Amino acid sequence: MTGVTTTEHYLELSVFPTSPYYARVHVRRVLEGWRRDDLIETAQLVISELVSNAVKAHTSCPADVEATHLGPDRIWMDLxxxxxxxxxxxxxxxxxxxxxxxxxxxxxxxxxLHLVDLLATDWGYYRPAPGGKIVWCTLAPSPSEEQEGTIQQHR
Ligand SMILES: Nc1ncnc2c1ncn2[C@@H]1O[C@H](COP(=O)(O)OP(=O)(O)OP(=O)(O)O)[C@@H](O)[C@H]1O
Ligand SMILES: [Mg+2]
Structure with a gap:
């Protein structure tokens, strides 16, 4: 996971208290499109925390802000x-x-972040060369979903 190449499910957000809400809506839509309803609730919880943190970080650390391709007071997410x-x-x-x-x-x-740590399979961050930082996490299907998939496959 290096660089800042974004994916097609990229969403740019304002540094604003409503951004976690829009991030949750986006995550729901994308996961529904992928037929991954099993992860919607978890992904919404996690994205809420990560976007809230990004909003707070941006607001409280203006001295750290570096030049980016985005306008001021913008953050982004993707999945x-x-x-x-x-x-x-x-x-x-x-x-x-x-x-x-x-x-x-x-x-x-x-x-x-304790919630993220609990719900995500893994998480971390990196600092892409152009500036700022990316906090990422991975969500795997729950063991019961995997089992169901296995059972269905063997029917
Ligand atoms: N995106 C981020 N950029 C910079 N610092 C961050 C970021 N996310 C988290 N942190 C740092 O990690 C700390 C822990 O984050 P965490 O989300 O657990 O708690 P919080 O945001 O302070 O409070 P809460 O999430 O419970 O409202 C934060 O207080 C902040 O110092
Ligand atoms: Mg937080």
Whole structure:
């Protein structure tokens, strides 16, 4: 996963609180098109967290913003398939990395990436040469879905 070549299911978003909503709608549409309803709920949860983080990062780290092909105050997301696995990516202009926090019970934040960590098969980030950073995660079919597929194949 290197570079910033985007896929056909690319969506550019504003740095705005409604962007996680549009990202969820986009993810639903694409997964429905792929007939991957098994992953819609999980993918929507995860994309919400990643896009919320991108919006926050962009807002709170303006000093890190570097020149990009996008206008100011824009982020993007896309998704693509690698076999049965869905890859979700979110780009923002901040170079600072995502960090798994260790929130106290009273803390109101610091849990989003734990959700991603729990639901995704894998996740990480990289800094493409043109600027900013891409946070990605992969979602595999649940074992029960895989089993169903196997059972159906053997019928
Ligand atoms: N895209 C990002 N760019 C820069 N830093 C990030 C990004 N995503 C996450 N982080 C860093 O990782 C930390 C943990 O992210 P996480 O989503 O777990 O918590 P949060 O966004 O602070 O709160 P919550 O998601 O619970 O509302 C953030 O506080 C932030 O410092
Ligand atoms: Mg968060």
């Amino acid at each position: 693509y398939l690698v076999g049965e696995t869905v890859v979700l990516r979110v780009w923002d202009a901040a170079r600072t990395p995502p960090v798994l926090r260790d929130p106290d019970p009273d803390d109101e934040s610091g849990r989003g």
